[in-house]
Amino acid sequence: MTQKNIYIAYTGGTIGMQKAEHGFVPVAGFLTECLNSMPEFFREEMPAFVLHEYSPLIDSSNMSPAHWQMIADDIEANYDKYDGFVILHGTDTMAFTASALSFMLQNLSKPVIITGSQIPLSELRSDGQTNLLNALYIAANYPVAEVCLFFNNKLFRGNRTTKAHADGFDAFASPNFPLLLEAGIKIRLRAGAIAHYTGEPLQVTHIHPQPIGIVTLYPGISNEIFRNILQQPVKALILLTYGVGNAPQNPELLQTLKQANDNGIVLVNLTQCRQGRVNMGGYATGNALAEAGFVSGFDMTTEAALAKLHYLFSKNLTVAEIRDKMQQNLCGELTND
Ligand SMILES: NC(=O)C[C@H](N)C(=O)O
Numbered sequence: 001m002t003q004k005n006i007y008i009a010y011t012g013g014t015i016g017m018q019k020a021e022h023g024f025v026p027v028a029g030f031l032t033e034c035l036n037s038m039p040e041f042f043r044e045e046m047p048a049f050v051l052h053e054y055s056p057l058i059d060s061s062n063m064s065p066a067h068w069q070m071i072a073d074d075i076e077a078n079y080d081k082y083d084g085f086v087i088l089h090g091t092d093t094m095a096f097t098a099s100a101l102s103f104m105l106q107n108l109s110k111p112v113i114i115t116g117s118q119i120p121l122s123e124l125r126s127d128g129q130t131n132l133l134n135a136l137y138i139a140a141n142y143p144v145a146e147v148c149l150f151f152n153n154k155l156f157r158g159n160r161t162t163k164a165h166a167d168g169f170d171a172f173a174s175p176n177f178p179l180l181l182e183a184g185i186k187i188r189l190r191a192g193a194i195a196h197y198t199g200e201p202l203q204v205t206h207i208h209p210q211p212i213g214i215v216t217l218y219p220g221i222s223n224e225i226f227r228n229i230l231q232q233p234v235k236a237l238i239l240l241t242y243g244v245g246n247a248p249q250n251p252e253l254l255q256t257l258k259q260a261n262d263n264g265i266v267l268v269n270l271t272q273c274r275q276g277r278v279n280m281g282g283y284a285t286g287n288a289l290a291e292a293g294f295v296s297g298f299d300m301t302t303e304a305a306l307a308k309l310h311y312l313f314s315k316n317l318t319v320a321e322i323r324d325k326m327q328q329n330l331c332g333e334l335t336n337d
Pocket residue numbers: 012013014015058059060061089090091092093116117118119
């Protein structure tokens with residue numbers, strides 16, 4: 001069997017960091033040096049790989065849509081030369097990048113796996129080696145052709161993930177979608193499907209940063225907050241509602257929201273619960289939001305909804321089309337049936 005060849009796009013994050021005066025920071029060249037000193041990465045069962053280090057390397061708290069574009073363009077430029085792609089990324093905004101790339105990279109017939117670590121690769125007890133080693137091995141041997149996130153022995157659908165633990169190794173969760181694959185003593189495919197070549201070329205959508213508001217409801221929230229956030233140039237509001245999509249039936253608040261909708265702002269209802277989905281027909285308090293113009297985000301994560309809005313607003317679509325597509329399942333990001 002010919003050895004597979006994997007492209008690693010190294011954007012930064014804890015995995016390649018070193019301790020500095022004010023805390024951990026990424027250091028150019030350091031990760032390659034660490035990897036070269038670890039024979040496990042060069043065993044014959046492992047795929048060949050090249051590592052492309054970005055400059056500057058960043059803590060993922062500094063990620064922006066321009067970086068998502070840089071990663072998507074990098075994959076596109078190297079797409080035909082490699083069997084799969086691993087993106088090394090900080091954990092803080094990994095779920096946002098995974099979600100954005102899932103919309104930006106259409107017709108994938110090769111795996112794109114994002115991973116990183118909670119402890120730098122060079123430190124004692126690092127989770128970086130397991131995460132990267134497995135991501136490379138899975139990209140070569142279990143090529144699930146979608147944007148995935150690998151962490152703590154679990155392969156997730158990228159646009160279903162959220163960072164769920166600030167300082168544990170089990171840092172990611174996919175509350176509304178099963179694992180694609182589990183790496184125990186045996187590697188077992190769960191909801192993931194192994195890639196088959198579709199013949200369709202990769203299609204990359206260019207996205208532009210969009211002004212989008214996100215508000216979490218809480219008892220007593222004032223209408224002033226909404227009036228402020230719904231000013232120009234905001235194009236969409238994600239409201240993190242109670243339970244299955246409920247909000248207080250405050251006439252002034254509902255009028256502010258309805259006015260925003262009439263002004264062409266896309267209003268998306270997501271639940272602030274960790275798991276489950278929005279059903280605005282469940283209670284009068286949810287129905288009032290539907291009447292004000294809210295569309296249901298069903299069981300999307302906030303990360304996926306935000307990335308999807310960026311994606312849709314970057315295409316030449318009308319507001320009505322965007323509202324419509326927010327409720328459709330475009331690439332496995334939501335369940336609406
Ligand atoms: N574990 C990590 O990678 C956290 C780091 N602050 C980052 O997101 O880049």
